[in-house]
Amino acid sequence: MMRTASTTRYFRPDPVPDDVIYRVLDNARFAPSGGNRQGWRVVVVKDAETRKKLAGMYMEVWEPYEEQIRAAATTQQRQRAIDRTSEFARSVDQIPVHLLVCADLSTLLVTDAELSRQSIVGGASVYTFVQNIILACRNEGLGIALTTLLCRIEDQVEELLGMPDGVGLAAFMPLGYPDPERLVTKTSRRPVEEFAFRESFGGQPLGVSS
């Protein structure tokens, strides 16, 4: 499942029953979190008006971002990937369920908060849960897209959904049954040898023979 759980960009309009969404979250909740604090919170949006508003907000961030990444795309393959992502962005309101994964900030154990670089650990206790949602969706025959662009305008989302102070947006995840004609299950990733080293960073690549 891990090898084939790519981002779904094309969905059927069919509704997703609550019991299926419940099962997804019921499996995903076994994710690890720092101190087992389980600070994730989820808003499940099915209402068409709310989805339209979220889709509009998403486009607000997507459009300038698209311009930027198109300018930097040098290959046809990359341009095609942007085309798919763009079609997805323009269809967000039609995707039957929007999951908004939030984090109760008071639960996060941010061990690198005092360093001068940006925090990496900050979101770690929530994205384990987010990844489990992706896998749990595949288990149910659902497709899903993990997106974070909306986090740039978190305040608008907070107002729309009534998120209280101290709760932040971690991911906006539209989900539904994938369009079987346009389902991509071939993920492309770098091989282990390119990112894992023996004994020191940048040292001998880890291969299968020792």
Ligand SMILES: Cc1cc2nc3c(=O)[nH]c(=O)nc-3n(C[C@H](O)[C@H](O)[C@H](O)COP(=O)(O)O)c2cc1C
């Ligand atoms: C942290 C994170 C944030 C992402 N944010 C977005 C996003 O805002 N919009 C989007 O269309 N895709 C988003 N993606 C999806 C990635 O573009 C996608 O995973 C990547 O291109 C690999 O494609 P694949 O999942 O289909 O193999 C995000 C993925 C991750 C892990």
